[in-house]
Amino acid sequence: MTTLVTGATGFVGAAVARHLLAAGKSVRVLTRKGNDRRNIEGLAVEVAEGDLTCRSSLEAALSGCCALYHVAADYRIWVPDPDSIYRVNVEGTRQLMLAALEAGVERVVYTSSVATLGLHKNGSAADEATPVRLEDMVGHYKRSKFLGEAEVQRLIAEKGLPAVIVNPSTPVGPRDIKPTPTGRMIADAAAGRMPAYVDTGLNIVHVDDVAAGHLLAFKHGKIGERYILGGENLTLKEILTEIARITGRKPPSISLPHDLIMPIAYVAEFIARLTGNADPMVTVDGVRMARKKMFFTSAKAERDLGYHFRPANQALADAVAWFSQTAHP
Numbered sequence: 001m002t003t004l005v006t007g008a009t010g011f012v013g014a015a016v017a018r019h020l021l022a023a024g025k026s027v028r029v030l031t032r033k034g035n036d037r038r039n040i041e042g043l044a045v046e047v048a049e050g051d052l053t054c055r056s057s058l059e060a061a062l063s064g065c066c067a068l069y070h071v072a073a074d075y076r077i078w079v080p081d082p083d084s085i086y087r088v089n090v091e092g093t094r095q096l097m098l099a100a101l102e103a104g105v106e107r108v109v110y111t112s113s114v115a116t117l118g119l120h121k122n123g124s125a126a127d128e129a130t131p132v133r134l135e136d137m138v139g140h141y142k143r144s145k146f147l148g149e150a151e152v153q154r155l156i157a158e159k160g161l162p163a164v165i166v167n168p169s170t171p172v173g174p175r176d177i178k179p180t181p182t183g184r185m186i187a188d189a190a191a192g193r194m195p196a197y198v199d200t201g202l203n204i205v206h207v208d209d210v211a212a213g214h215l216l217a218f219k220h221g222k223i224g225e226r227y228i229l230g231g232e233n234l235t236l237k238e239i240l241t242e243i244a245r246i247t248g249r250k251p252p253s254i255s256l257p258h259d260l261i262m263p264i265a266y267v268a269e270f271i272a273r274l275t276g277n278a279d280p281m282v283t284v285d286g287v288r289m290a291r292k293k294m295f296f297t298s299a300k301a302e303r304d305l306g307y308h309f310r311p312a313n314q315a316l317a318d319a320v321a322w323f324s325q326t327a328h329p
Helices: 013-020 057-061 082-103 139-159 183-192 207-220 236-247 258-275 286-289 298-305 312-325
Strands: 002-006 026-031 046-049 064-068 106-110 161-166 170-172 199-207 226-229 232-235
Touching: 002 013, 002 082, 002 207, 013 026, 013 064, 013 170, 026 057, 046 057, 057 064, 057 082, 064 207, 082 106, 082 139, 106 207, 139 161, 139 232, 161 207, 170 207, 170 312, 183 236, 183 312, 199 207, 199 236, 199 312, 207 226, 207 298, 226 298, 232 236, 236 312
Parallel strands: 002 026, 002 064, 026 046, 064 106, 106 161, 161 226, 170 199
Antiparallel strands: 199 232
């Protein structure tokens, strides 16, 4: 039987599709017409053209599928039209899950994010049970993922959706073609374009470990449960210092206060609106997020799924190597 993967032309989705193929699965991928398909070039996958905002295309893509990995998401920290991100991450997720129920899909792995989880004020590692509310979500991306995950949980409870939820932390590694906000930061740091840093932190994980975790969640995960797929907790200074070591550059030594960056973010967003640039250099929500260290533990996934991750320095090295071999603006 066939497995449908959404988001397979993207960073995490491409890694999931490759791991499924390596496991001998028959893979169909849902992608929009005209989408950049470099990440699936040469892969033995069936391509179904469609869109998360078009229910009929979702039903067609799911026809004959016994499994679904819903990895696709609109991952932008800043959007000129906030409604667009909710149409994909919330309503698109709901429609896909309803279509999966109608198609009789036996099992679903839904890719959420650690963005939906609570954080500890003292910077210690949070887990799946750390308290959180919608009001805690900073920005439209986090809010949309929180609401999308809530839709999945509601359908599990009310309609018996056979779904397991995974919450990747901050994946890095090869084939980040867009790139993601973290990928852009790595590329800039590797090119010597980040001489300063702010006091924040991320949980860094190799994208291939996240992909392997998806398959483990499908096989061993409990319906309705969520599992953090993460790696090592590092401050931004530690991340940039490691990238400097990898590239032979001098590590950044200037620490910038958040309050100094915020006015720059407002100006960058204002310019982006005037020029139509959808990718401002720095965003207000990004600065707000950076006020907290996004540290997490994958202990539950390690215990219940058999999940494991490689050291963060290996993940960063693979990311730097890929960006150095790939044209990047």
